[in-house]
Amino acid sequence: MPDDARRPAAEPGRLSAEERFRKLYAELRGRICLLDYPPGTKLGEEALAAEFGVSRTPVRRVLARLSDEGLVEARHGVGTIVTDVDARELSDVYALRMELAQLAGTLSPRPVTAAIRAEARDFVDRSETLVARPDPRDFATLNMDFFDFGLRLCGNAALAETSERLYYQTARIWLQTIPRLDLRREATSFAQEIRQVAAALDADDPSAAALVRRAHISMSYRRLTTEA
Amino acid sequence: MPDDARRPAAEPGRLSAEERFRKLYAELRGRICLLDYPPGTKLGEEALAAEFGVSRTPVRRVLARLSDEGLVEARHGVGTIVTDVDARELSDVYALRMELAQLAGTLSPRPVTAAIRAEARDFVDRSETLVARPDPRDFATLNMDFFDFGLRLCGNAALAETSERLYYQTARIWLQTIPRLDLRREATSFAQEIRQVAAALDADDPSAAALVRRAHISMSYRRLTTEA
DNA sequence: TCCCGGCATGTTGTGTACAACCTCGGCCAA
DNA sequence: TTGGCCGAGGTTGTACACAACATGCCGGGA
Missing domain, CATH: 1.10.10.10 (Winged helix-like DNA-binding domain superfamily/Winged helix DNA-binding domain)
Structure with missing residues (x-):
């Protein structure tokens, strides 16, 4: 033995x-x-x-x-x-998350392998399924999974840990606010983000993928605070 | 009563x-x-x-x-x-710390009050005392105090907490490496940093202070890794 | 009727005993 | 001599009992 x-x-x-x-x-x-x-x-x-x-x-x-x-x-x-998430904390965390999302593209990004591209395509499929039949909880789950996927693209361990920490610190306010938002529009926007990230990865451009994510964090925050 | x-x-x-x-x-x-x-x-x-x-x-x-x-x-x-700090972790943390130090100047910086300027001048005095009689432990203590001071300049709570966490994660390698470094030159460089930060605060320019700090983090990391 | 003080109840913080586990040394056999 | 087994000692992980604390209820007095 x-x-x-x-x-x-x-x-x-x-x-x-x-x-x-x-x-x-x-x-x-x-x-x-x-x-x-x-x-x-x-x-x-x-x-x-x-x-x-x-x-x-x-x-x-x-x-x-x-x-x-x-x-x-x-x-x-x-x-x-x-705990509850107050507006001030939400603002601070989102502002920082935007910057970190962009940094993930420039601070030692991992090489884009074929397996990663395949995984991205899977997320595209899942997002299309979600758009076809939107559901808040499925949405939140897919969001978390896609976030974890993004973490694995980052070669800087400290940046990944920090981003994860901040993400989960405010992730629940989205589910709290969704009743007052347009679920279909949110799903469409998220599907766009995933498609664009997948396209950037197909082009072997992690920096572009990071910029897309930053842009969508920004827009998501705008919708969250203006329409709630 | x-x-x-x-x-x-x-x-x-x-x-x-x-x-x-x-x-x-x-x-x-x-x-x-x-x-x-x-x-x-x-x-x-x-x-x-x-x-x-x-x-x-x-x-x-x-x-x-x-x-x-x-x-x-x-x-x-x-x-x-x-635990010990390995080279990879050190590199990741320093790269991220540099970015965060710069962000502290642009992400909702606190207004520079007279009390803050006075505190900065106190740090200038302490740094001059340190240059006159360099001591590793005094150096490290002043470094921590000055870092805590810098945290209070940042209005973004999430950024402050993250920066603190990362700072203390690798702070000890400096004291570990100092026997192989030129203590006098390190002290002089640190005193310069403090003077420049104080000058930037006197000019009511927190963004400039943040850039100075980023520059010195970068230089400190260079000396740490090239001469050890 | 209103206010307030004390108590009952439930919760987290602390102390302590025991279980699970690792390391190191001695001992025995090949 | 050397290799491996094994048991003692010490450490962290877990369970449980009790202390410290907060809250709400109830009853008495103004």
Whole structure:
């Protein structure tokens, strides 16, 4: 047996501590950003611990990180509350996100491989499906997936981590505002963005792709603040 | 007694939980960045708990945040180790820091008040004192203080938080490299930076101050990587 | 009727014991 | 001599009990 030598953590059923942490963190962050936990929701540590079959300790570890990132706020004796995004924070984060999106094209972009172009075409297909039958939650999910895809185009790890952090910090206000927006127009605009990004990648021009993304972040913010 | 009405948390001796957390976090981050804990040091939770007179629980909360920020790495069964900064991470972070430093001048800069100008002059004095008698640790401390000062010039909270995070992520490599650098020249260059920033603030031109800072980050990185 | 003080209840913060895990040294056998 | 096994010691991860704290209700007094 030359392969499965000393490998105590290789059992598929058992997850390591860090793996469990990542799972739980991603799950809770997703629920917050998809408004399964709208702002103001009280996240009881005991309730979460019971749901996930662990004690309060690992749950608290995850909530502490979410608190550091500003997604929740723990108040002694009250509860851990999902925060709301105020206009000022929204403005600051979007202004910075625009700049970072552009920088992703110039700060050590990754070479555009055939696999990446194929993935981009998949996103084009998904966006067309979305335009045909718009749905807020599908929209938000596709948006997150496409954002993660964009992160992988960036060779600067610090820039990628920062962009991700900022994205999830305000991602939920879009779902909060969508009832007052034109969903079909939003979907069309998003599909355009994806098509243009795919075209730029086909032309092996990551810088152009980054500029497209910056432009659409800007326009999305405009629609968000003027029509809500 | 119209002033001290219902204020249970106003007692000066007792610190709230969040206050204690901030204190401990700042203390440990400072020790790491000032190389009191050089890379590779094992930070025993029990030892820290004993030193600060608390249990392992709040210590673990602080170490978890330091771990999220990449300053330490917790290994099950081994210990919590102070991480080292590798060349790749250093390059990425510095490239991003340069851009962010420039953005601080254009993305909603704060108005330059008389108090700020006075503070800048104080930094000029301190830098001259440092040039007269250079000392690595004093240098690093002044650098941190001046950085914190620069953060307060930025009206964009997201940009300020991001810049701070990135700064402390790689701040320690400077102290690690200084034995192989010309300390006097580093001090002179830093004093020039402070003077130029103060001049730009006197001229009510935060954008120029930001450009100066970007230029000095770039030069500092060049000296760091070429002569070490 | 209104105000206010105290208590019951539920929540997060802390302390502590134990489980899971890694490292290192000694010991035995080839 | 050398290779590997294995057990002791020490560390982080987890579970749980209790302390600290905030909130809302209820009852009494003005």
